[in-house]
Amino acid sequence: MIYELRTYTVKPGTLGDMIKAASTVSRDIRKDDYGKLEGYWSTEIGPLNQVLHMWSYNSFDERARLRAELAKNPRWTGEYVPLIRPLLVRQEVRLMNAVRPPVAPASTGNVYELRNYRAKAAGGLKQWLDAFTTVLPEREKYSKIVGLWTTEAGQPNEACHIWAYPSLNARAEARGKAMKIRPGRNFSGRVQDSSRRCIRPSCCRRRTRRCSECGGTVARMERSAIRGPAPGIPGLRFRFTRATGATTPPSNNSSRVSRARSAAAHGASPSRHAAA
Structure with missing residues (x-):
């Protein structure tokens, strides 16, 4: 090897x-x-x-x-x-x-x-x-x-x-x-x-799951460290971001506003869905 x-x-x-x-x-x-x-x-x-x-x-x-x-x-x-x-x-x-x-x-x-x-x-x-x-x-x-x-x-x-x-x-x-x-x-x-x-x-693969806070579909970013024998990859703890396909927080104000509006529409505070 x-x-x-x-x-x-x-x-x-x-x-x-x-x-x-x-x-x-x-x-x-x-x-x-x-x-x-x-x-x-x-x-x-x-x-x-x-x-x-x-x-x-x-x-x-x-x-x-x-x-x-x-x-x-x-x-x-x-x-x-x-x-x-x-x-x-x-x-x-x-x-x-x-x-x-x-x-x-x-x-x-x-x-x-x-x-x-x-x-x-x-x-x-x-x-x-x-x-x-x-x-x-x-x-x-x-x-x-x-x-x-x-x-x-x-x-x-x-x-x-x-x-x-x-x-x-x-x-x-x-x-x-x-x-x-x-x-x-x-x-x-x-x-x-x-x-x-x-x-x-850093993120190497993405899964989707149901958010326990607001019920919306979110992207869970699994962050890779060294792979173990199990299918999962141990790494950093994560928070949730809405499933937009982005792996990092947007760098412009319009994207942040869009995410804030999306979170508000689901009855959740944008900060609760901040990227890890």
């Missing part, structure tokens, strides 16, 4: 458009027929205006074959690509092997942290992994790791790991306790460079 982490930087002000295109058009076309979607996030802290999505394949050969098939899909090239091309500033791809395959967190509503460590060449990554996996059971007393990978291509000698926290405050507390683990102090000698992002799951 190989994993592909794609990082797209978009123009300021277009992040919502990117997520909307990915959660509607892209998911409708791709489903899991061209690689399995493991997660889709947007950055909260760190490099901004970025989305990150992770895909898994059985092998490099399967990835090459499915990517080639996707490139021939007329809906992909005719509907999705034209939507996102004007938004993109930069694209990065990492091909990775799993040291710890992704595991869905036990709870939802989390904030996630992606940490990338570039180790020194000529054996530095193995030394870091040996030290890290030795203390990992102790580290997981403070927060659970979601997955751990090493890069095969894109960024050499790199380890990528994702952690789940109930909140940013919980992250700060866990990180403070983890720094007291004595072997952890030796990690810096093996690391040449590092970066980190706090990321939030």
Whole structure:
């Protein structure tokens, strides 16, 4: 099994458009027929205006074959690509092997942290992994790791790991306790460079259901984190938005007025149907 982490930087002000295109058009076309979607996030802290999505394949050969098939899909090239091309500033791809395959967190509503460590060449990554996996059971007393990978291509000698926290405050507390683990102090000698992002799951599929507050049909935005064995995708808690097909709050006043009128017509306050 190989994993592909794609990082797209978009123009300021277009992040919502990117997520909307990915959660509607892209998911409708791709489903899991061209690689399995493991997660889709947007950055909260760190490099901004970025989305990150992770895909898994059985092998490099399967990835090459499915990517080639996707490139021939007329809906992909005719509907999705034209939507996102004007938004993109930069694209990065990492091909990775799993040291710890992704595991869905036990709870939802989390904030996630992606940490990338570039180790020194000529054996530095193995030394870091040996030290890290030795203390990992102790580290997981403070927060659970979601997955751990090493890069095969894109960024050499790199380890990528994702952690789940109930909140940013919980992250700060866990990180403070983890720094007291004595072997952890030796990690810096093996690391040449590092970066980190706090990321939030972004919408990747939509379901409709009946709103318990006003009885109207609403769109429930399920936000992806790491997929678990169940069909549902754990992620952020959600509120309700009326089923207009939008995945992000409209950016203009006329749309907000329209939504407010729609909510009022159903006897509900617009704020009770605000997007998460």
